[in-house]
Amino acid sequence: MNPEALHREAGPHAAAGIPSPGPATTPRSSEAHPLRFGYGTNGLADLRLDDALALLADLGYDGVGLTLDHMHLDPLAPDLTTRTRRLAHRLDELGLSVTVETGARYVLDPRRKHGPSLLDPDPDDRARRVDLLIRAVRVAAGLGAHAVHCFSGITPAGTDPDTAWKRLAETLAPVLDAATRAGIPLAVEPEPGHLLATLADFHRLRRSLGDPENLGLTLDIGHCQCLEPLSPAECVRAAGPWLRHVQIEDMRRGVHEHLPLGAGEIDFPPVLAALSAVGYQGLTVVELPRHSHAGPHFAELSLPFLRHAAAPSQGSTS
Template sequence: MTSRPTTLRFGYGTNGLADLRLDDALALLADLGYDGVGLTLDHMHLDPLAPDLAARTRRTARRLAELGLEVTVETGARYVLDPRRKHGPSLLDPDPEARARRVDLLVRAVRVAADLGAHAVHCFSGTVPPTSDPATAWQRLAASLTPVLDAAATAGIPLAVEPEPGHLLATLADFHHLRRLLGDPPALGLTLDIGHCQCLEPLPPADCVRLAAPWLRHVQIEDMRRGVHDHLPFGQGEIDFPPVLAALAATGYRGLTVVELPRHSHAGPQHAEISLPFLRRAAATGIPAAVPEESTP
């Protein structure tokens, strides 16, 4: 019998709905037919640093259950730790106390993810500080992630590290370098951003999906052009999506595939409305012709 591709489940990132209250954003996505949400912990959406986090998380979990939405926890809020430095401090910061603040945020995110029943916790490395060399930066990254991975293993929630253009960990090859540095811990997984594959990976995005499959724990998706790190609405970049989605379905990936349009929050509801039909059409186009079930002659 020939296996059939897994049905993909689509979500939308709350970092692209930053002008909406969290409850309004979740209701919108459920009404539009999304399967889930990429929930970025930020001051406007389940603030990870405000009081009563556990109680607020329980309320959010109940709301997700009422709406039938799955969730992945994302940690890419721009100014949640430092109002003056985008994504600061990072796991690579020269100051150990500053690095510890980022580690604490990620451990909090793991606890939130466990309480929400999330598929994974997403994170990224950060950029190399001007005063640091790459070798030192890799050492800091590995050391900083160790307690987060311990927390993730205890919670049973994978930590899905995202290769990010311009960061220390920018490519799939960099992810495997980190994996080897850490001794290939079971809790370490991969966030694959399809646009980033188009932007800077040497292989086409569909090939990246196939190569990433064993470690794939979270997927982000948007359009993009080669060599330009600009998250674009579908149809405004260069990606041929049916082969990408067919490759993703064929891997058996069971998490969410989350639309990532953080610079389009000013029109977030409109982009959420048009993105899901686009993805469903592209997924249907990429499905191969049905193979008859094996039968007895």
């Protein structure tokens, strides 16, 4: 039964416009679920993809957040199916799991960051974004990925909110259909400054689409610190039933700037304990795209940091 219908009691979740997780998110077992850590290729943009994957495997990561981009499995170049099959074999050789991410800055338009979006006034432009996301679904199916990540985009100037929300639901529908047929969860990310910016916004979209089973959530822990009314750990608990992908970095309240772990304000042990407690079994992927110039350095530092922070929740001494 839908936990939103079961748990509407007053409290911080209700005040934030977020359904209370209630007992429905309690793990069936009292044992904590071990967390699996990855690193995003958007933070390793100066490396060839194979070099980036080999680095992450050597460092001990469990997987990778693969951003489809011109330098890393270009989704618009020829022979995508063949290149995807080759990459699947390489990931298997290295023992790396994968989530497919679609946040490349200029993969569709060399002059507009993240453009065109699902909200663009021009239907042909919206269709280009839809095509990219459906290509990402096919790649994810070929790689055996945990999920496909996406986001709404910024509301265009002159577009009223009701029109923007209607466009978002309409443009996501064929992507969701493709993901459902492929058996790959579609994980929408609340992004500061976008139409869909918060957990409450995710639930608005979910309800407008009729609560489809295959529509899930990408939760960025830094974004929770930046603008959510709940703490990051409380966000994890509230998001539990819909959680399909997690991105992680440090951040400060009110400032959307991805920081290396330990350089911001987030208290990580409670966050990782909450992820373990809600039974999250996907990848928790470090996202530091603006630190790509020193990507190998931050990849090396981030995994020990996360393992240490997760130790209380996983019974680990590492």
